[in-house]
Amino acid sequence: MPQLRNLQLSTGTTYLFSPSSPIEIQTTTSVLLAELTSFRFSGECTEMEWFVSGLVAPSLREPHISVLSFDIPHIPHLSKLIRVAGIVFFAAQLTFSGVCLTTSLFAHPHSSDDPPSKIVTIKSQFAAHPDGALFAMLATIEDVFFSLSTPITYYEPLLGDFEHWREVFEEFRNVKVLRLHSSLKTKVADMLRQPIVNPPPPQEEVDPDVTTPSGTPINGIRSQSILDIFPSLEEIVLYTSTICETERRCGLESFGSLVTARREVGRPVKVFWETDREIPRYFTTAVEDGGW
Structure with a gap:
């Protein structure tokens, strides 16, 4: 056994562990x-x-x-x-x-x-x-691809939990390329828009043109929130097999406010379409249900 070089195990998934009875992993050996x-x-x-x-x-x-x-x-x-x-x-x-x-x-x-x-x-x-x-x-x-295996209508309610998905997106601190199945473009664009924030309490009047030394607006709300998600993002790629010009334009417009906001804080993002044939090969490997 100490000389073992290759090990393959498959246990199957024929039963469930109840969330109400978590199993503690105790290592004795x-x-x-x-x-x-x-x-x-x-x-x-x-x-x-x-x-x-x-x-x-x-x-x-x-x-x-x-x-x-x-x-x-x-x-x-x-x-x-x-x-x-x-x-x-x-x-x-x-x-x-x-x-x-x-x-x-x-x-x-x-x-x-x-x-x-x-x-x-x-x-x-x-x-x-x-x-x-x-x-x-x-x-x-640095490269993340959100894809679908069934029609988007099935996921509409689940994708509506913007707070959950924004928390997930915030963990991708180094992502430079965001790839999306075309059916996800509207939902993801909504998630990436600047969140609604409560208005600040009344303060002394401040010149709206005043900025901090870094060039950030004095209240900091816009620049901080727009970079909370995918702060390193450089490209958004939308994938589809065929597309008409109207859909192409609407897809780009979905991310218009994000593109504008990122440009204003000096972190521009490009949005463009590609055909399914252009997806990197490592992403085209079929997702399997039972293993490799």
Whole structure:
């Protein structure tokens, strides 16, 4: 066993863990697999956490984890495994499918001849809020793609929770490219607009042209809120198979206020259309229900 180089486990997902009865992961034994370089796991999230909590694999280079979570995906041990392995994620795909949201995280390959690797796939209930460990893994993402597997009408009520989605978007601090299925453009544009804020209490009259030394308006409301979400964003790419000129224009206009606001604070964003054929290949891998 100490000489094991490749390990693949599949436990299935035939039962549920009740959210009202959380399972505590207690590690009593650590297992050292000093030569393990490739580890694949497919199964339920809590089982995966139990297994990797005692796994010590200093040579691990290729973990591939595919899990299903029926509650909030609580993954502190997986997060530690990824961190110790020195894996840094650069891209993410969030796919809406039925009542579930599938989150896939990609890392650069070890060889320039290989395609990017899909390291982690987490399928959870749409309404489940990610925990801090997953948020920590999103911090380095520079390229994110929001896609659909069923018509947008199915998700209208769920996507209406703007506060939840703004909290999720705020974790993508380094995203430079935001890719969207064309059906999501209106909802996402609404989420990215400057939020409504309560008017400040009456104060002494201030010259509206006065600015702080950094050039930010004195009340700070506009520049702070517009950069809370995707502060590093440079491009928004809308994908579709075919499109008429009217739809193309309306799609660009949906992000008009965002483009204007970002330009005013010196962080411009470009919005444009591409055909489905232009989606990066690592994002076109089909999302699987039961593993890899």
